[in-house]
Amino acid sequence: MASANSADPVAGPPAAPQYLPPSVQGAVKILVTGPFGVGKTTLVGSLSEISPLRTEETMTAASSGVDDLTGRGGKTTTTVALDFGRITLNPRLALYLFGTPGQQRFWPLWDDLSRGALGAIAMVDLRRPDESFDVLGRLEEQQIPFAVAVNTFPDTPSYPEEELRSALDLLPGAPILYCDARDRRAAYDLLIDFVDHLYRTSVLEPQR
Amino acid sequence: MSGGGPVRPYVITGGRSRPTRTELAFESLVVALADRPELPEHALLNREHRRILDLCHSLLSIAEVAAHLGLPLGVVKVLVGDLWDLGAVQVLPPVPQAERLPTTLLEEVLVGLRQLR
Known part of the structure; x- marks a missing residue:
């Protein structure tokens, strides 16, 4: 079974379900995305009040090219693992954090995942920033509000912000944030x- | 779906890949209704439907149901849609997102996170 993010720490087998308080009336979600191994599940795990859970979605895609999902021939079905976590924000509202693989071949999943999302945190590993180009382009294309989060591994090089912004070809609206994904406070x-x-x-652009 | 016509038998999802209710999302919340209507004889709930009803005696998201039952997300959306049509579960749709991102919702998220920090 193909797993999209098996290099990330494995979300354990589900323990007993941890239910939401009955007062909760709805949920919102934020996507945590980025390339394979960038630390999505680690970040979700640092934030989540429950042990991150893993679920699977089957994705049907044309075996060559990515956009032609309606084509008759050459379809393949892949199973994609999605890790997610949860934060109960107050007695009425919960927040779900979905680790979302950022490579182009997983884009068929993005419509469902991004619908209604408040935004996306796009994690970047500065030792291999080129692996983030796909996902940054996709976020801009889909007009999903996002920030870049540099996961600060011990040997992460540091660059002046302007240099980084230009290397990632970022539009001015997207902030660059830094974080050690393993640290809950960070x-x-x-x-x-x-x-x-x-x-x-x-607040500034209510018409967004 | 309404009208109380015969409910078709299912295999797991009866070959359907789309939920009957398009508004179901991964973060939609589900709870089995304690006083659910008596299900008609011909409402052939399969084993997976019953597992969902058993699991959801309290509130969980579609994604959590899928993870705990080891079923793909798409399948759970279809099955929860069935149970919703039958009046066996209550579904709390994600907070509605219009074209405008409600500032008050973001403020509520922010306040909640700051308190938990």
């Missing part, structure tokens, strides 16, 4: 900075 600061960015943008 992960929370990252998520708070991101939502604060969404909030400010939404």
Whole structure:
């Protein structure tokens, strides 16, 4: 069974379900995306109140090319693993964080995943930034509000922000944030900075 | 679906890949109704439908149901859609997102995160 992110720490077998309080009335979601092995599941795990869960979605795609899902011939079915976590924000509202593979071949999943999302955190490993080009382009194309989150591995090189912005070919609206995804506090600061960015943008541009 | 016509038998999803209710999302919340209507004799719930009803005695998202039952997300969306049509579960759709991102919703998320930090 093909698994999209088996190099990330494995989300364990589901323990007993941890139910939401009965007062909860709805949920919102944020995507955590980026290339294979960038630390998506680690970040989700640092933020989540439950052990990250793994679920699978089958994806039917044309075996050559990516866009022709309606073509008659040459379809293949792949199973994609999605890891996700949850934060109960207050007695009424829950937030789900979906680790979303960012490579082009997983784009057939993106319509379902991104519909209704508040935004996306696009994780980047500066030791191999080119692997993030696909997903950054996709986010801009789909006009999903996002921030770049540089996962600071011990040997992550540092660049001046302008240089990095130009290397990643980022539009001015997307902030660049830094975070050690393993650290709960740092992960929370990252998520708070991101939502604060969404909030400010939404206040400034209510027509978005 | 309404009208109370015969409910067709299922295999698992009866070959359907789309839920009957398009508004179901991975983060939609599901709970089995304690006082659900008596299901008609011909409402042939399969084993997976019953597992969902058993699991969802309290509130969980579609994604959590899929993870705990080891079923693909797309299958769970279809099955929960069936149960919803039968009035056996309550579904809390994700907070509606219009073209405009509601500023008050983002503020609520922000306040919640700051308190948990």
